Amino acid sequence: MIGESWVTTTVDKLEEWGRNNSFWPLPFGTACCAIEFMSVVSSHYDMARFGYEVVRFSPRQSDVMIVAGTITDKMAPTLKRIYDQMPDPKWVVSMGACACSGGFYRAYHVMQGIDEIVPVDVYVPGCPPTPEGLMYGILQLKEKIKRDSKRRLKEKRAHGDDSGSAAA
Amino acid sequence: MPTATIPAPPLLDSLPEGSVEVVEGLDQPTWIVRRDALAQVARQLRDDPETQFDLLLDLCGVDYPDRDERFEAVYHLYSLPRAARLRLKVPVLEDDPVLPSLIDVWTAADWFEREAWDMFGLRFEGHPNLRRILTHEAFQGHPLRKDYDPARRWILTEDKIYKPNPQPTGSESVDDMFERMTINIGPSHPAMHGTFRVVATLDGEVIVASEVEIGYLHRCFEKMAETHTWQQVIPYTDRLNYCSSFINNVAYCRTVEKLMGIEAPPRAVWAQMILSEFSRIMDHCVCNGSTLVDTGALTNFWYMFQPREEIYGLLEACCGARLTVSACRIGGLLEDLPPDFEARCRHLLETVPEFIDDVDKVVTKNRIWLDRSVGVAAISAEEAVDHGWTGPCLRASGVDYDVRRAYPYDLYGEVDFEVPVFQGGDVFDRYRMRMEEIHQSLSIIRQLLDRGMPDGPYIVDDPHVALPPKEDAYNQMEAMIYHFKLIMDGIQVPPGELYHMVEGANGELGFYVISDGSGKPYRIKVRPPCFPIMASFSHLMQGGTISDAIATLGGLNIIAGELER
Amino acid sequence: MPHSDTPEPYRYTLAERLYLPLLGGMWVTLRHFVGNLLGRRTSYTIEYPEERRAYSHRFRGHHILTSRPDGSLRCVACFLCATACPAECIHIEAGEHPDVNVEKYPVVYDIDMLRCVFCGYCVDACPEEAIIMSNNYDMAFFNRASSVVTKEELQKPFTYDQARLGYRPRYPEEEEQRARARRELQAGRVDLVGEARRRQEAAAAGPESSKSAAASS
Structure with missing residues (x-):
């Protein structure tokens, strides 16, 4: 017999599959890393092979923010605002040393890592990371989302069983 | 290198006694000017037919806490008709750091003065808009003063963000047929290249007033340079103009080498020239590619980005990184050239033009692109000079000034190349200029390769400058000691100050360095070529539409890392 | 002022007025399109992660701490790399080595990978060839704590083989x-x-x- 939980978990799986294979990245590119990000979307590396080519500059239409470049204190409120404007579920990839930790700019105007204001899912080191490095990071994010959704599914299933038994 | 001519004495005679003191600088004549006489001196220097200093290259502050007159404003001038250089130094007191504003003399002074205010707290009387420019609104203090802690940060909250509301000034009759509207573009907007903010007031579709806000990528290069050794500054210079970081490396190393009185060996110079020209090609590819993509010609972005990937291959083989190369050292190169260097270069010479030609065929004569670019944001030669422009943008306006030609450094005097000049001064001519320069750069590289790679060392053989060969450092006591000393204390640069420039990808890239003899730079000021260009962006937008503004910004090749340092 | 004050914009030719050069441009894009479709022209795309770009032996990637034949670290905790590092991302704590000829060894040797700018200055500075770089760029971390790699991880990087060595002081080949x-x-x-x-x-x-x-x- 097909229960309610079977339907919802299948829908969840489908949703996860779709989500994983079509990130819509929002490139928050400011500096050197943005140039390497451009390399990732141009023909030599071509992120479209993973289904991630729909680069959206509007936060409302994207689900992965790729912060590429130094974030200064002046930029920080903008970054926060754009992150807040993104609809859930959303992820953040921090690309390069500056975005991850401030890099070698231990300076009066540079944010020491964007995790001061937004949660980061994947940190990609490098200054700037090679395009492969960024792609590796994004693929790691994909794995992470898979893992998370599996865990969620498991919890849901357990929860569904509980509620079923309680009803019986 | 032709040295600047000393300006004629009559000019000095006409000034009040003691207002100008002439000193001979290491590189160019220097005048120490009392601040009361500054406005008069500046105006005369510009207008006197004997001097004609029409280009204000740079203005920066320097802080000497030990002196009676603590601050010094340093102006670098250039005379295009006479090919002369002059440095003006104006000392001011800490209690009264006030100078006359020179906006009336050189429009280029506008943003430079704001920067000096922001960084040092020098007040320029008569400046219409003396606000902070690089740091944010909540910032306290002046970070480049020596007593400012390099790591002291201030947090900007959203309620403090500056909200400009530009209004048309003067008597320009603006017909109020349409409703006025103020729109904000950026800082996170794809056409603003991530880091600029433009607030424009529109009358219908036409921009009647605008304000440009920068500083979103101010990474404190100059402060960081003061806290690191001379050698450690090189990775920071990479990140100034990150589209052509190699040129930055070369410019910085040349400046320090000049100050130390050493010369890089011929093999290093030869390789640095080739790689600089390749970097210039990359920079132009990025600029034209992104201009075209901003105006909707996406295909060209891909055509333009492929040669870059190929050139990255060469750079990576030389130094191990694609973009931020850190490939130069003071006195030469990081490593010897790879064995297949020449073959790789030859290969690139054959493959790069294919892509450029493709783009040429697709857009250069394409009327859709012509309509978007011809006559858009046109600037005359006179205005461009007044705004302090250099490089391809200035040459597109019809002024024949190229550092490689005017001051043939390295081997530029020995290779044959043209300096293309166009007269339109618009987006199209700036685009055409870059396409033409790519071909010139290829020709320079070809000639250099034909000359053959010079034999010999790739870095000076001086244990006080270059690290000894690893083999020696492992096995010989003396080399080991030099090695330790160089790493622990850094290179010892003799006291002095110097301005040296190379032709960067978007104009004269100058480094003004001051050494006090300690192991660290006392002050490094970059003369960023795109800073004055960006300062005139508001002027260029005037009277155009937003779509014109987007096309203009792409064509100016503003690189935020260099603009805001 | 010696400079001209009126720009002279480019004048269209007749062909340009008639949009004729567009055909040439379309031919270029068509040639690329058909060429790529039929596979006659080489495609420039590489199929990462299955296929990788061939980087040189100077590539500055993940660091490696080299070992002596007996398996101990070559590092003598002289702090030169930490001094030369512009990002100050190397943290060393020195300890007394039982062998008097060696004198010191690093008790702690951490590199903060997220601070590191991969400039190679540590490799240049090392007088013992104890730190070199690999060709490995596949790095990603899920949190800041895991990005500080310890000497054990640096000693046994997951790609330590001769073919994937990166920036290091000597290139005999x-x-x-x-x-x-x-x-x-x-x-x-x-x-x-x-x-x-x-x-x-x-x-x-x-x-x-x-x-x-x-x-x-």
């Missing part, structure tokens, strides 16, 4: 190649342009060889 190239060049035996052309032709010949050539060039 390159020295040899360079000497050979110079000899051949002097003897007039090598034709660089012809070689480049041959490589290009080889690239056009087959998709297998083409990809590697495109990646290496």
